[in-house]
Amino acid sequence: MNQKEQTEAPLIHSGEWKIHYDYAVGETATQFFLRLRDQGKIAGKKCPSCQGVLVPPRAFCERCFVQTEEWVDVGPEGTIEAFTIVYEPFDGLPEPPYAVAYVTLDGATTAMANFVRALDLSDPEVAARQLAVGNRVEAVFADAREGAVTDFYYRLM
Amino acid sequence: MAQRVGVLGAGFTAFAGRRDDVRLEELIFEAAAAALADAGITRADIGTVVMAGADQLDGRSISSMMAAGPAGAYLKDEIRTTSEGTYAAILACLRILSGEYEVALAITWSKTSEGPYDLISNLSYDPFWLRPLAFNDIVESAVVSSSYQSSTTLLAEAAPAVVVKNRSHGSANPRAYLRAPVTREAILASPYIAYPIRKAEVPQPCDGAVALVLASEGRTLEAKRAPVWIQGFGWGTGNYTYGRGVAAELPGLRAAATKAYAMAGVTQPASEIDFAELYDGTPFDELFAYEALGLAPQGGSARSALQGDFLDGGRCPVNVSGGAQSTNLRFAAGMMRIVEAYLQLSGRAGPIQLAAPHQGLAQGGSTYPAQGHAVFVLRNY
Incomplete structure (x- = not known):
């Protein structure tokens, strides 16, 4: 067959990956999620070398390269470090609009991302000014918690 | 060396x-x-x-x-x-x-036309902290952009200017995928995809x-052809976690540039680099790279961009090829930056050939989470 005989568009064969994983959360994040679920508190782990309080907690400090040991409660208030507001739909992701922010909770060294709710997002410029870096938020805990990052969200103060 | x-x-x-x-x-x-x-x-x-x-x-x-x-x-x-x-x-x-x-x-x-890129991008994040928050490369770029700490008003003005520049450059490049220039008005009229990134600032992707x-x-x-050298190269990996330094400072790119410049003997990049091909999946990527690479003073990216330093004919033309804004090869966009820099130094860039360039820079970076970067200094002497 030469190319000129081909009258139809090249064929497309479809395929899908449906692969289930059971991710080990690890002891450190497990403790974080259980404390979040059962007591409505956010905790970080302190690096014994640089004294940084890592939130989300990590079992190690990647800069000092030592294991972390001590738990420290942080927040529930904190300061916005970075944010965005999503206005266009992405494949397989939530319906827009929604806002996410990285927040350094009081007492923490690193920032933790979560959704920002209870905020009118209809005007991007107005909402962006409210979410400006340096503004203060508080963590609000869901009534029914399952031990996941979405057990809390941020709300402007 | x-x-x-x-x-x-x-x-x-x-x-x-x-x-x-x-x-x-x-x-x-x-x-x-x-x-x-x-x-x-x-x-x-x-x-x-x-x-x-x-x-x-x-x-x-x-x-x-x-x-x-x-x-x-x-x-x-x-x-x-x-x-x-x-x-x-x-x-x-x-x-x-x-x-x-x-x-x-x-x-x-x-x-990437064969699969759901946005969703695949989300899968690159860890399953505990960021994947449940609907992160992907565009969301990440937007978040990184918001952390910029200098002259955010100027930054908002400069972002569409970078897109206009690159698409204008690309309109003259026979190798570019998108050849139609865009106007500042059209960009500002397009909705935000993830604030502060507008839909018209994220180029339509292509396969290649x-x-x-x-x-x-x-x-x-x-070889018969006049040589072009990779005089220096470097790569660096920044943070995955936030809050220890400003994400828009692109620490991974700074580390990569430091290595590449040391290897090439470049001490004053702003005056020694004749032109650059930078990763510009969003205009903010390019703007932050100016500073991280020393092509603009700290805090001065937006001002340098707005005064035309990086236009074809400017002090240090950036993405005269049109960049990823004109040819969004996603995973392969950085490699095309090296190819375009090579063609310039080889004198074979065609209609977009710069006048006698001697030393150029090419950069590639992983968009999410702005973590890994590679820098190449190319030279034809």
């Missing part, structure tokens, strides 16, 4: 929104064969093949099994990295400098593959 790596040739495929006329193997073969032809060598001359590809984008696991053959690696030394495309060039340079290989083919590809033939110093000097 005792030895340096030379560029013998470059090859790339036709670019299209969907390359349904070829399967992935055929796309890879198209670029590899073009690169060998450009270098004036055959497959027999290649010592090692270095690939960069990502299984989740390719929709095949261990995609090097099917990619090695069309990349020219049958019964040869081959290795693949899953880091961003330019890491194939990094690894190829290292393999040549090891003394084990005289000639390397570095190749990368992006055929890009390859370079690299060689030892001795082998390069034997």
Whole structure:
């Protein structure tokens, strides 16, 4: 067959990956999620070398390269470090609009991302000014918690 | 430095929104064969093949099994990295400098039209902290952009100017995928996709593959064409976590540039680099790179951009090829930056040829989470 005989568009064969994983959360994040679920508190782990309080907690400090040991409660208030507001739909992701922010909770060294709710997002410029870096938020805990990052969200103060 | 790596040739495929006329193997073969032809060598001359590809984008696991053959690696030394495309060039340079290989083919590809890119991008995040928050590369770029700490008003003004510049440059480049220029008004009229990034600031992606033939110093000097050298290269990995430093300062890129400049003997990049090809998946990526690479003063990216420093004809033209804004090869966009820089220094850039450039910079970076970056200093003397 030469190319000129081909009258139809090249064929497309479809395929899908449906692969289930059971991710080990690890002891450190497990403790974080259980404390979040059962007591409505956010905790970080302190690096014994640089004294940084890592939130989300990590079992190690990647800069000092030592294991972390001590738990420290942080927040529930904190300061916005970075944010965005999503206005266009992405494949397989939530319906827009929604806002996410990285927040350094009081007492923490690193920032933790979560959704920002209870905020009118209809005007991007107005909402962006409210979410400006340096503004203060508080963590609000869901009534029914399952031990996941979405057990809390941020709300402007 | 005792030895340096030379560029013998470059090859790339036709670019299209969907390359349904070829399967992935055929796309890879198209670029590899073009690169060998450009270098004036055959497959027999290649010592090692270095690939960069990502299984989740390719929709095949261990995609090097099917990619090695069309990349020219049958019964040869081959290795693949899953880091961003330019890491194939990094690894190829290292393999040549090891003394084990005289000639390397570095190749990368992006055929993301075949899968749900936004969702795949989300899967790159850890399953505990960020994936449940709907992060992907655009969301990440937007978040990084919001952390910029200097003159945010000017930044908002400069972002559309970068897109207008690159699309205008790209309109003259026969290799570019998007050839139509865009206006500032059209960009400002487009909705936010993820604040502060507007829909018209994220270019429509295309499928394609890009390859370079690299060689030892001795082998390069034997070639007929005037040599172009990779005089310095570096790569760096920044934070995954936030809050210890400002994300928009791109610490991974700064680390990469420091290594590349030291290797090339560049001490004053703003005056020593004649032109640059930078990763510009969003205009903010390019703006933050000016500062991280020392092409603009700290806090001065937006001002430098607005005064035209990086226009064709400006102090240091950036992305005269049109950049990824004109040819959004996603995973392979960085490698195309090296190819465009090489063509400029080889005097073969066609209608967009700069007047007698001697030293250029090319940069590639992983968009999410702005973590890994590679920098190349190329020179033709």
